[in-house]
Amino acid sequence: MIKKLGLLFGIVLCISSAIAQKSTKSSAVLKADDFRHYVDYFNKMEDENIVQAIPNAQAWDWMKVNIPLFECPQQNFEEMWYFRWWTLRKHIKQTPVGYAFTEFLVPRNYADKYNLISSALGHHIYEARWLRDPKYLNEDMHVWYRGNDGKPMNKLHTFSSWNIYALYNRYLVNGDSTWLLNMLPDFETDYARWESEKRMPNGLYWQTDVKDGMEETISGGRKEKNYRPTINSYMYGNAIALANMEKMKGDKAKADLYTAKADTLKKMIQQLLWNPSDTFFETRKQADTLANVREEIGFIPWYFNLPDAGYEAAWKKVKEEKTFCAPFGITTADRSDPRFRKHGCCSCEWDGAVWPYATAQTMTAMANLMNNYTQSVVDDSVYFRLMETYVESQYRRGRPYVGEYLDETHGYWLKDDQERSRYYNHSTFNDLMITGLAGLRPRNDNKIEVNPLIPENKWNWFCFDNIPYHGKLVTIIWDKDGSKYKKGKGLSVWVNGKKAVSAEHLQKVIGNLE
Incomplete structure (x- = not known):
């Protein structure tokens, strides 16, 4: 079966490769085959026990056609660049209704059809927007929004989502307004559904930790409904994106409507989720009191350029060892809080351990802060050091590895040898390299x-x-x-x-x- 898949993919790849080589020959500075040794090494690192659309044997051929090339004098950065593209390719799955990206390679009982999970779709979009062939991401979105007999997948709303915002930002890369506006009615319906499901009379949105993709936090619980910086920032970003799309379409009334929704959310987030004593955005309980704990989700508003000027003091904490800056990454909760990592271990706790999911959000938010705000709290030395730590954390037993979450002090991956954790498609890295580092x-x-x-x-x-x-x-x-x-x-x-x-x-x- 693997041999047949490889042959079929090879035929398609030859056609795509010829087109790509014709369009890139005159502009290339780097030689692709100089980096093939990375993929040869990655292929030898593992027993390929799970194969989806593109087997390891075809990995380099696919990467050569689809990914940007990168080189630098620091070998671990370079190696991790190619490793993360290699792992992203593993998650491309051919479904009966088109290509899609999985989150886990192993089947999960809470997944939708085709073993799809919506938790990290925003990350998938940001990372895959840099592939030269748009079909993988185009079809993935069609699967999610139209793959259930023309309707959205049943579990699209199982987890909070910033998909609409991410897809607008994908448009800023590829300039394909036709595809984006074709999806606009789906996005309008999707936004209205979130409003009906999660919006409260005070204008904020509620979510449980687990449905934010963040189990066992200090500020809440798996079933506790709170006003979290996550879903509220996501909905602000989605509204901003919809307003921009409506402008592109020429519908001023709808553009004004979504702009007003975003403005209202911004006001409520800054008024109700900002803790002036902690100088941080925090979760508010439905009892109308702040959780009074700094968690990494407090950086998320800057992912969407949401805060007005004046809130930048929160970023002092990202570089302090006593709060968020640990030897192996940015912790998901304040290290000085007495409740830090008190939920035990290895059942997906978000009370302090380092999650690449959150690291990717924080690093994207920090790049926005440094590009779009006037501030002197963080500089490029802070950004580079945290990116360097992110690179160093993605190793296990001396080999490149990306899993679910890790110990902040020792760097141990907390799911260790569990097959489910291997190649976890739950974060970005190469998007950070392109939009942040480069x-x-x-x-x-x-x-x-x-x-x-x-x-x-x-x-x-x-x-x-x-x-x-x-x-x-x-x-x-x-x-x-x-x-x-x-x-x-x-x-x-x-x-x-x-x-x-x-x-x-x-x-x-x-x-x-x-």
């Missing part, structure tokens, strides 16, 4: 903006090559003295092989796409 900031105009969050004294060179963006291919080069790539000193951004903008230092630059 600093490609997606926009809805004909400009290209790059603002690398790397201290200039860290790497003398790096290159991100063949990044699909607005129907073109982008290359970002940092070559401190010009000797590595022979394309000039400093930072340069290239579009389809032509230099769009450059600078002597690692700094924000904006150029034209044409």
Whole structure:
């Protein structure tokens, strides 16, 4: 069966590869085959006991056609880049109604049809938006919103969701307004359903911890209904995205409606979820009292650029060892709280251990803070150090590994040898590398903006090559003295092989796409 799947995929891949090579030949700086050794190593690391749409034997052929290339002088960053694309590919599944992305490779009894789980869909969208072939993500969304006899999957609303916002941000990468607006009626229906299910008279949304994908927190419980920064920020982001889509469609009335919904939510979140004594966004109990505990979800509002100026003091905590900055990552709760990690172990606790799911949200939010706010709380050295820790945490017994969650002090993966945890598709990494570290900031105009969050004294060179963006291919080069790539000193951004903008230092630059 595996042999037949490989043969069929190989035929499709040959056609796609020919098209891709024709469109990328003139713009490529890096040579794809220089990085094949990573995939050869990953393939040898495991007994491939679970095979979905693209088997290991075809992994490099698929990656060569679909992913951007990356190199830098710090080998673990480079290795983790290719590992995370290799693992994402494992989760592509061919269903009777199209391709989809799984979360677990092993079957889960609480999954929807085809073993699909909606918890991390926002992460799947952010990560897969950088694939050159859009069909995998297009079909995944069609499966979720239309794959149940034309209706949404039954368990789409099992978990809180920022899908609509994520898909608008995917549009900022590929510029495909036709596909996005075709899905707009589905998104409008989806938003209204969330309003009917979770919105309270005070304007905020409630959720239980487990349905936020975050079991056993300090602020709540598996069945406790609270006003959490998660779902409320998600719904704000979704409303902002819908307002933008309605503007694209030319429907001013609906655009104004969703803008008003977002404005109301922003006001309520800042008024009711901000704890001035803790200087942090926190969960509010339905008894109308704050939970009085700093949890990592308090950074999520910045994922959506929600807070007004004046709340940036919360970010002091991300770099403090006594609160969130642990040896192996950003903890999910304040380390100084007496309830920190008191729920025991290994049943998916979110009372302090490090979860890549949350790390990805926090790092995305931090990049937004650094790009879209005037602040002096965190800088590129903080961002780089936390990204470096994220890389270092994704190893197990000396090999690349991504699982469910890990011990914040020792780095042990807390599900350890459990098959369910292996290759857990529950976070982003490469999106953080592109939009944060390399600093490609997606926009809805004909400009290209790059603002690398790397201290200039860290790497003398790096290159991100063949990044699909607005129907073109982008290359970002940092070559401190010009000797590595022979394309000039400093930072340069290239579009389809032509230099769009450059600078002597690692700094924000904006150029034209044409």
